[in-house]
Amino acid sequence: MYESIIQRDLDALIDDRVSDGMFRVDRAVYTDEAIFEQEVSRIFENCWWFLCHESQVANHGDYFWTDIGDQPVFVHRQEDGSLKCFINACSHRAAILTPFKQGNAKTLTCRFHGWTYKCDGACIGVKNEEEGTEKGKFDLREIARLESYKGFVFGCLNSNICSLEDWLGAAKPWIDLMVVQSPEGLEVVPGSSTYKTDGNWKLQAENSVDGYHVSTVHRVFAHTIAARESKGEYTGIKKTESGRIAGGVPTAGYSLGNGHMSIWAQHTTPEVRPIWEAKDRLEKELSPIEVEWILTKGRNLYLFPNVMLMDNPSTQIRVMKPVSANRVDITVYCVAPKGESDKARAGRLRKFEDFYLTAGMATSDDIAALEDTHEGSMARDAKWSEFKRGIRTFTRGADDDAKALGFEPEVSSDNWDHEVLYHGFYRHWLKMMKGEQAG
């Protein structure tokens, strides 16, 4: 008989006995709607949540509509250049205020009964205003916290949380490796793709740093591009780097604290990456170790709970919107160094389409694997998912590569096939589910 989390002990969901060689997770964490509801209130509304990139709200009046958990919010660029984030609901009777997902409006007029708000959230117009209406009482509700880290904008509905920088911790140098690729920083390339996945959001989080699946799930992708390139097409920058898919290259995985995780794999043909054109400049501006990491290590970074930053053949921001235990909506954006050549930008976009775009050749296979996993997780009579690979060999703290770049992970593993990076993710998840404050 199905037993909801409300009757259950949260600790029993995670079988965490690493010293005995055991780490497994009860698959109810993917399928139980009561667990999902608790995730909304205890995790999503209590930690730093990725909202957008600053380039998506570059000018006064630019707005960007997104969600924190299941609550709609929008980020709005102010006249003084600062950002504010408001609950996206009219103070009158809750209609969404932004006419589009993204746009520019120095004032917002509600499309229902016409109330108007200034960019700073002040209610400045009530249609057919009655005597005694105190407009000041109807200003928009600003969210508790809003901070940016090098262009990446995060918000939190709870004021009682550490700074964003403390929250990101050991993940910061991984973000920096993307940001420093141009002296002008990054920009989100116009356009996006959103797809709905019949599976739990944590399966997507796991997948984004799961090196173990690459050589099976993406073998068709690797064969297809090998066949394409054998015909003499897609040479030079158009060629897609695929050495990591076939396997046999140096790799690593890290648990970065606060639920963040990352992996890298060595590129076998770094000269086909769009950033290769900036090699000479990077060597002048950055340390040799930063240049090595940027040019030769393909990197996936997962930031707890809702965003992934990828720097592989192409570069991506992947944002999750968990909808229910059984569904997560995902939106992907190509992000690129400002000022790169047209040739590099075109190569970046073609590679983005190849691998990351929903209509491409790899993400569709990831979605199929994720949905299979979710469906199999409904089998409550076989309830444990195993996260044991590498459990006897991992390093506590930093390995040599982490020390060289200068970040301090909780755990390092010298093979991206290993699953020990998930231990930190699930420990952090459990901590927040039990009501302990993030960060």
Ligand code: FES
């Ligand atoms: S709901 Fe916005 S003016 Fe009525």
Ligand SMILES: [Fe+2]
């Ligand atoms: Fe994949």
